[in-house]
Amino acid sequence: MKPLTRLNGSAWTKIPFAFVIESIAHIQPRYYSISSSSLSEKQTVHVTAVVENENYPNVDHNVTGVVTNLLLNIAVKQNKTDLALVQHYDLDGPRNKFSHFKLPVHIRRSTFKLPSNPATPIIMIGPGTGIAPFRGFIREKVQQKANGIEKLVGRFI
Numbered sequence: 001m002k003p004l005t006r007l008n009g010s011a012w013t014k015i016p017f018a019f020v021i022e023s024i025a026h027i028q029p030r031y032y033s034i035s036s037s038s039l040s041e042k043q044t045v046h047v048t049a050v051v052e053n054e055n056y057p058n059v060d061h062n063v064t065g066v067v068t069n070l071l072l073n074i075a076v077k078q079n080k081t082d083l084a085l086v087q088h089y090d091l092d093g094p095r096n097k098f099s100h101f102k103l104p105v106h107i108r109r110s111t112f113k114l115p116s117n118p119a120t121p122i123i124m125i126g127p128g129t130g131i132a133p134f135r136g137f138i139r140e141k142v143q144q145k146a147n148g149i150e151k152l153v154g155r156f157i
Contacts, residue, residue, distance in 0.1 A: 001150045030067045033132035037139035048132040062086055118144050
């Protein structure tokens, strides 16, 4: 086996801890479909997700979702409920960075939208996103009706 070498060509006698840490793959971002309507929820974003906790054959532990279990931990702590959690997280984070339930979140613009004419009937077929965007579409249509354009809102099929 060839020894690890530095950029200057000299061999390492020990592997630096920083090298080990930098070599660990980063967690990939988790993308969730927004399930709220910007028309009815102007200051919040809703996400519809399933909290994963699966027991697979030949695996000696439960396989849990990373982000969904984190969100469940936050909901349990915020609502002060007594729910048995499978995965426990330190919600305050390093140096209390997340002590007030602040999460780093990035919202991307979507091209998955309702027709611009509210009277256009729509057929909803799940394109692999689950029910989340359809929940948002329904909330949008309900808010359109509440805003007085009831006769213009198309049918859902």
